[in-house]
Amino acid sequence: SSLAGVILRMKSLRLGQVEQFPFLEAPRAKAIADGYDLLGELGAVDDDNELTPIGHELSRLPLDPRVGRMILAAREQQALAEVLVIAAALSGQDVRDRPLEQQQAADQQHKPFDDEKSEFMGTLKLWRWIEAGRGTHGRKDGGDQHKLSNRQQEQRLRDAFISVRRVREWRDIHSQLLTVVAEHGWRRNQAPATYEQIHLALLTGLLGNIGCKAEDDEFYLGARGIKFWRHPGAHLSK
Numbered sequence: 001s002s003l004a005g006v007i008l009r010m011k012s013l014r015l016g017q018v019e020q021f022p023f024l025e026a027p028r029a030k031a032i033a034d035g036y037d038l039l040g041e042l043g044a045v046d047d048d049n050e051l052t053p054i055g056h057e058l059s060r061l062p063l064d065p066r067v068g069r070m071i072l073a074a075r076e077q078q079a080l081a082e083v084l085v086i087a088a089a090l091s092g093q094d095v096r097d098r099p100l101e102q103q104q105a106a107d108q109q110h111k112p113f114d115d116e117k118s119e120f121m122g123t124l125k126l127w128r129w130i131e132a133g134r135g136t137h138g139r140k141d142g143g144d145q146h147k148l149s150n151r152q153q154e155q156r157l158r159d160a161f162i163s164v165r166r167v168r169e170w171r172d173i174h175s176q177l178l179t180v181v182a183e184h185g186w187r188r189n190q191a192p193a194t195y196e197q198i199h200l201a202l203l204t205g206l207l208g209n210i211g212c213k214a215e216d217d218e219f220y221l222g223a224r225g226i227k228f229w230r231h232p233g234a235h236l237s238k
Contacts, residue, residue, distance in 0.1 A: 003027055003035030004065045008044060011051050012059030041207050042069045061180060066205040067091055071177070074201035075186050079193030083201045084181065085127045086120050088174035095126070095166040098232070106161040114235050117195065120202060130157070130167060 007018050015021060018032055039045040042065055044055035051059070054072065061068040067087045074083035089095075096113075098106045113129065115121035133153045148156065154164045181188070203210075211220030211228060219227045230236075 002038060002064075003031050004038040004042075004044075007032070007035045007039060008051075008055065008059045008065055011045075012056065038208070039065065042066065042205065044069070060184075063177075063180065064091065067177075068205075070202055070205035071181070073204040074193075074198075077193065077197040077201045078189045078191075079197040079201050080181065080186060081188040082124055082193045082198050084177045084188070085174060086123050086198070086202065088170055088177055089123050089127075091173050092169045093163075093166050094231075095163050095170055097161045097163050099161075102161070103232075109160045117236075118199065119234055119236060120198065121195065126162075127170075130162070133157070 003018070010016075010018055010021065018027075018035075019029075036045065036049055039049075039055065042054070042058070043052060044058050044065060046052055054069070057072055058065055058068045061071070063071070067090065070083055070087050071080070074080045077083075096106070096110050113122050113126040115125060133148050133156050157164050157167060208223055208226075209228075211222035211226075213220055219229050222228055
């Protein structure tokens with residue numbers, strides 16, 4: 001696991017250099033270096049590995065530093081409402097199921113949640129669809145709306161190849177993030193954030209995930225020579 005959060009907390013508590021701390025089992029030097037690299041990427045430490053103002057703010061958030069960085073940026077970009085949903089999704093497993101023997105059927109059911117420009121916007125579409133099932137459900141005869149029962153909602157999720165258990169985890173993480181935001185007195189935006197506002201906020205925590213598509217192959221070339229491939233369930237590949 002990443003040591004970025006540990007280093008951040010140790011620095012904010014003034015516990016000295018992580019390299020000299022008397023751990024019972026000292027972490028490997030590479031793990032420490034990777035932790036510092038990530039904190040540098042997030043703007044949490046300067047060239048001398050000392051905490052920056054952003055680092056001090058991040059250390060007060062009980063969150064993975066990447067997620068915390070996105071939320072701090074979303075606060076500035078007026079995109080907290082949307083980014084909290086996406087950050088919660090990134091903190092857990094994908095809620096979409098793709099059983100080996102039913103991949104085509106699953107992809108067909110997931111199509112309404114696809115977005116032409118961004119997987120992240122697709123995540124928001126999926127969240128809204130899930131939340132609509134928890135609220136009211138319009139009757140075909142145009143009569144009063146009525147609530148879906150838990151059983152109906154769970155069946156609705158299963159029919160769309162969405163994991164009921166993972167949706168519950170997603171909502172739990174989102175609820176925890178709402179609590180953190182409320183404790184700091186930050187307000188969620190009432191007006192919908194734009195595509196640009198959302199992605200500028202997300203990028204602050206995902207700089208290491210940027211890559212260029214190889215011209216003659218399916219992989220992407222990322223920072224520090226890393227190669228990566230898109231997930232089979234992802235429909236965007238430009």
